Each structure stands twice: as C-alpha cells, then as structure tokens.
Amino acid sequence: MLKRKIFFIPLICIISVFVSCEKTLTEDPQSIIAPDAFFQTEAQSRQATNGVYSHLPGIFNQTGLRAVTLAGTDLFMNQGGSATVEAIQDYNFSSATEANSHAVWKVCYAAIKDANFVISRISASSIDEETKAQLLAENKFLRALYYFILSNTFGDVPLWTEELKIQEISTLPRSPLAEVRAQMIQDLEEAAASLPARYDASNIGRATKGAALTLLAKVHLFNEDWQKAYDTASQVKDGEYILLPHYADLFDPYNKSKNNQESIFEIQYKRSAATNQNFVVNSFYTWFFPTGDATGGTYAGVDFGSTILQSYPQFYPTQYMIDLYEKQDERREVSLAWGFNGQEFDRGSKDDRPWFGPKFWDLTANRTASEKNFYFLRYADVILILAEASNELGNTVEAVAHINMIKDRAKAELLEVGGKLNQEQLREVIMKERAREFVGEFQRKWDLSRWGKLVEAIQRIANDSRDGATNVQAHHALFPIPYDEIVKNGKLTQNPGYN
Incomplete structure (x- = not known):
C-alpha cells in the first residue's frame, strides 16, 4: 500500500530519471519506466506529486535558506561558526562569494523543474478528473511556494511553467517580479479552487485550500495590494484554524505540537x-x-x-x-x-x-x-495580514482588534481600542509584533526588505553588528544573482549594487 505521508517519501526515482539531464544514464533500460508509460494511474500521479513535495525538507534544512532569512536581520547575531553566514551578517559579500543564496537558487529551481514536469504529465493523463484537479492544484501550490522563496531572495528571476529541456532552461532571462508574482497568483487561485479543506491522517502535510489562500494573501501583501490581501486572508476562516490557547502550545520541545489546529502548512x-x-x-x-x-x-x-x-x-x-x-x-x-x-x-x-x-x-x-517540523504558514500570520492590510486601508480600529488577538494570546499589554495610534504608529507596532511572533520562522529578512526597513533595522543594532551597520545598503534587500549562473547563462543580468 502506498504510504502518503509526505515525510516518508524521498525524491522519487522517476523524477530524477525523467527530468535530470545533467549526467548520462547507464541503468538497465528494462528497469526504468519511460515517462510516457507513467502517469497512467492515480497512484503513479500521486507518487510523482510526492516527489515534488520531497524537495521541501531539503530546502528548509539547508544552511542556505537559514542564512539568507535569519542572518543579517535585527534579531540574530552569528557566533562566527560559518564564514559565509558571518559575511551575510556583516553585509560583506559579492555575487562570486555568496554561496548560501546560490544554494537556494539551485534547490528551488530543481523543485520547479520537477513541478513543471509533473503538471505537464498529469494534465495529459487519463486519470479521474477530480483526482487530476486536486493533484494539479497541489503541484501549482508547490510551484508558487518555490517561486515565493526565489522572488523574495532575488527579485526578478527566470520564470517558466512548461516542461523544458535543460538546454532551454539555461538560456532563460530574468522575468520582472510583477510577472513572477502574477504567475504565483494564478497558480494559487487555481490551487485554492481545487484543494480540499483538510485531509485524513494518512495525508497530513499535503497542501490544503487554506494553505493556498494564505500564501495567496501573502503574495498580495508583498505586492501592497492591500484590498486583495485583506479579502483573501478573510477567506481563511476562524474555526477551520484557530490560535492555540498558549504560544508555548505551538513549540513543544518534545514535538507534541506537530500539525496542530493553528498550523496551515508545515514542512514535515x-x-x-x-x-x-x-x-x-x-x-x-x-x-x-x-x-x-x-x-x-x-x-x-x-x-x-x-x-x-x-x-x-x-x-x-x-x-x-x-x-x-x-x-x-x-x-x-x-x-x-x-x-x-x-x-x-x-x-x-x-x-x-x-x-x-x-x-x-x-x-x-x-x-x-x-x-x-517548521511552520511555513500558520493562522497567526493570517491575523497579522488582516491587521496590516486593514491599517493600510485606513481602518485602524480593525487593525488594532487583530493585533490585540495576537497580544491577548501572548498575555502582552493590549492596544487601546479607539486609542490615539495613527496609521504610521500602527505600522511600527505591526513590524515589532511580527518580529515577536515569527522569530526564527524564516520571515524577518523578507519582511524588512518588503517594508524598505532593512538599512534602518541593521543600523539600529550597531552595538551588536558594527560591520553590518557600516556596510548595509538598500540593495542588500535582495541577494545577488549567483555569479556561476550568470557565467552559464549570458541572458541573466545582475541585481543593482553587485558586480
């Protein structure tokens, strides 16, 4: 019987056999299922989809993603255990020396390549239409997630959604960030329309309708499309997800809090x-x-x-x-x-x-x-999306109500309802609240960058990060396009501020 829990399934052989063109295959041809002969059943299509999920544990466990989202923020200081992590903290790196973001580039594009392949093959398969729609939705959610990581790290990135040969992929130029996010929005809207609200215990870890809507709301938030962010987050219903009674309930050090009712999408x-x-x-x-x-x-x-x-x-x-x-x-x-x-x-x-x-x-x-497990999306984020969008739309009363939901759970001092905080002051409150709530959850660098607050934040901690405060500049909101990728692909351009 096929085990469907995501954490039991490594990147399956069929994906590496069909998609990877980097090395010559020497296996016995009789032992390999040709791609055209696969995807004939629901089980095969689900197995291939599990292969696209299987990139997630590696991406989130690599030094690269930890370094580019935690180091060089106002919350973490590096102990000097890694020269490349310390270079990010000190904002003393170049496109040729920065290896962590390059690792993010490579693993995310490997995952996107697999997602495109599986989407293409499942689309052409003859499996049950309802099952097909759900599996396509899962793969589109995952593709959007991988592009979310890439675009937050690099800005404009090569965008492709087709099953391409490796030679074609290596000649693609960067697409404008607006186009990348438009594709993410399309993928997530289509995913939300076909994903279930929940799964049985054997399928814990798969993308749900709530996951697609939450990530979609975040994309709108990053686009500063406040009304769409608010409307989309409002669809993630209280009751389907809740704030757990205590913050500690989310982070039991003996791992008893996995996949709880506040969790929307976890890396398994x-x-x-x-x-x-x-x-x-x-x-x-x-x-x-x-x-x-x-x-x-x-x-x-x-x-x-x-x-x-x-x-x-x-x-x-x-x-x-x-x-x-x-x-x-x-x-x-x-x-x-x-x-x-x-x-x-x-x-x-x-x-x-x-x-x-x-x-x-x-x-x-x-x-x-x-x-x-790592939280990628949880209900507290939905509430703070609603708070931020409400505030930007001029509804400070509603913004305060949402902020107080988070503060009340934490037993922190509540904001006065109908108080004297104006829109700009509430922005500062939300920025600090997100720092308290999501510390270590891969969000701080992306938040500081989208707010245009990175330089201010690092200069604020000059007593801790003297070199960082001296060196940080506005262009550090994004990482350089990896030097090796530019050498291989003459159509790639570099981010401003980097050689």
Whole structure:
C-alpha cells in the first residue's frame, strides 16, 4: 500500500530519471519506466506529486535558506561558526562569494523543474478528473511556494511553467517580479479552487485550500495590494484554524505540537525516537541549543536528560530582540531561555544573554538528527495580514482588534481600542509584533526588505553588528544573482549594487 505521508517519501526515482539531464544514464533500460508509460494511474500521479513535495525538507534544512532569512536581520547575531553566514551578517559579500543564496537558487529551481514536469504529465493523463484537479492544484501550490522563496531572495528571476529541456532552461532571462508574482497568483487561485479543506491522517502535510489562500494573501501583501490581501486572508476562516490557547502550545520541545489546529502548512520531518530510526530529519535545533559541557551530559550546566543532543550554536539573540518582549509576554520564555526545568544556565549564549529558547529545540533528537517540523504558514500570520492590510486601508480600529488577538494570546499589554495610534504608529507596532511572533520562522529578512526597513533595522543594532551597520545598503534587500549562473547563462543580468 502506498504510504502518503509526505515525510516518508524521498525524491522519487522517476523524477530524477525523467527530468535530470545533467549526467548520462547507464541503468538497465528494462528497469526504468519511460515517462510516457507513467502517469497512467492515480497512484503513479500521486507518487510523482510526492516527489515534488520531497524537495521541501531539503530546502528548509539547508544552511542556505537559514542564512539568507535569519542572518543579517535585527534579531540574530552569528557566533562566527560559518564564514559565509558571518559575511551575510556583516553585509560583506559579492555575487562570486555568496554561496548560501546560490544554494537556494539551485534547490528551488530543481523543485520547479520537477513541478513543471509533473503538471505537464498529469494534465495529459487519463486519470479521474477530480483526482487530476486536486493533484494539479497541489503541484501549482508547490510551484508558487518555490517561486515565493526565489522572488523574495532575488527579485526578478527566470520564470517558466512548461516542461523544458535543460538546454532551454539555461538560456532563460530574468522575468520582472510583477510577472513572477502574477504567475504565483494564478497558480494559487487555481490551487485554492481545487484543494480540499483538510485531509485524513494518512495525508497530513499535503497542501490544503487554506494553505493556498494564505500564501495567496501573502503574495498580495508583498505586492501592497492591500484590498486583495485583506479579502483573501478573510477567506481563511476562524474555526477551520484557530490560535492555540498558549504560544508555548505551538513549540513543544518534545514535538507534541506537530500539525496542530493553528498550523496551515508545515514542512514535515520524521524519525522514531523509540527505535532511533531516521526517515527525513533536519539539524536546525543545533544552531540554537545551549553548548554542551566538556564533562558531557549537561548543556550550559543544565541536565537535559539521557537523550544525546548536539549543539553548534550559530546564533545568539540581539539585544534589540531581547528588549522587544515585555516581561509578562509568554512568547519571551518560549523564544528565549535563561534556564530549563527549574535550573538556570551557568553561562549565556553571549556574555550574559539568554540562549534561544524551547521554540527552537528538539529534545527528542539524536545528535544532529531532529524531526522538528517548521511552520511555513500558520493562522497567526493570517491575523497579522488582516491587521496590516486593514491599517493600510485606513481602518485602524480593525487593525488594532487583530493585533490585540495576537497580544491577548501572548498575555502582552493590549492596544487601546479607539486609542490615539495613527496609521504610521500602527505600522511600527505591526513590524515589532511580527518580529515577536515569527522569530526564527524564516520571515524577518523578507519582511524588512518588503517594508524598505532593512538599512534602518541593521543600523539600529550597531552595538551588536558594527560591520553590518557600516556596510548595509538598500540593495542588500535582495541577494545577488549567483555569479556561476550568470557565467552559464549570458541572458541573466545582475541585481543593482553587485558586480
């Protein structure tokens, strides 16, 4: 029986056999299913779709995506564990030296290539029309997601939606950002029309109607199309998704909060702690966990139990991030940690600073093998999209109501309803609220860039990031088009500000 849980299925052989043209194939031809002979059944089409999903765990576990979304923001400081990550923090990189964004480019385009292939083949298949519509919708959602990552990282990027040969792909020019987002909007509108609201337990992790609508609302938000952002986010209904009662409920360090009712789309990982079997794992927590002691068994002087954990702490919190939280804000003790289980750490992440907290930890991990899922979309984001769009549309009363939904869950001080905050002041509140709520969820760099606030944000933390504050410029809102890609493709142009 076909296992449909996304985290059990690696990139399937048929995709690499059919699509990859980079190397000569030497396999026995009788052992390979020709592409024209595949996609004849629902099971085959679903298996191919699972292959497009299977790029997600790798993209989100790579150093590249972590570096380009976390480093060089006002919330994280690098410990010096990686020269390329530190270069992003210091804004001291070029198109030839910046390897992290290049990794994002490569893996996202590999995923898009597969999505285009599967969309083309399923479209021409003779499977049941209802099943076909759903599988096409899933692949279009995924294609939009991959383009969302690419366009937020680079701006204008090559856009293609057809099944092309590798030689053709390597001659495509960059398409204007407006065209890329228009395609994302089309994909997501079509996906939302055919995706179900939910799945049974055997299909957890697949894209839903709510996921397509939420990502669509974010694209409209990034386009500053405030009315469409508001209208689309309003379709993601309260009740189908909820805010969990406590922020800590979202980030149980023993992974008991996976795929909860606030979660709209998660990147799925799986291992068995009982048998120590790894299926699809990540090492994200090791970048944030307290350093192990030389004697072994404890971490910064605190006993975490018998599980063998691993720490390569890449980041410590900026003072700005620490100061963002009121003492009573429940998010403070989830995102930051001064101790664990009643014991105080005997040293901080940097001088006397706290470590990043349980939000980032996986206490079921075995060394670097973690099954911690990553939120890509959750209901709190829908609420803050509604807040931001409402404010930009001039409805400050409604914006305050939505902001207070997030603050109330966190036990933070509420904004006064009908108070004296004007539109510009509420913008600042929303920017800080998104920092508190989504720290570490791959959003901060994209938010600062779309707001035009990156330079201001990095200069604000000059006491932490002296080189970053000196070097950062407006063009750093986007990363350079990878030098190697420009060498291979003469039609690619470079982003302004880079050689």
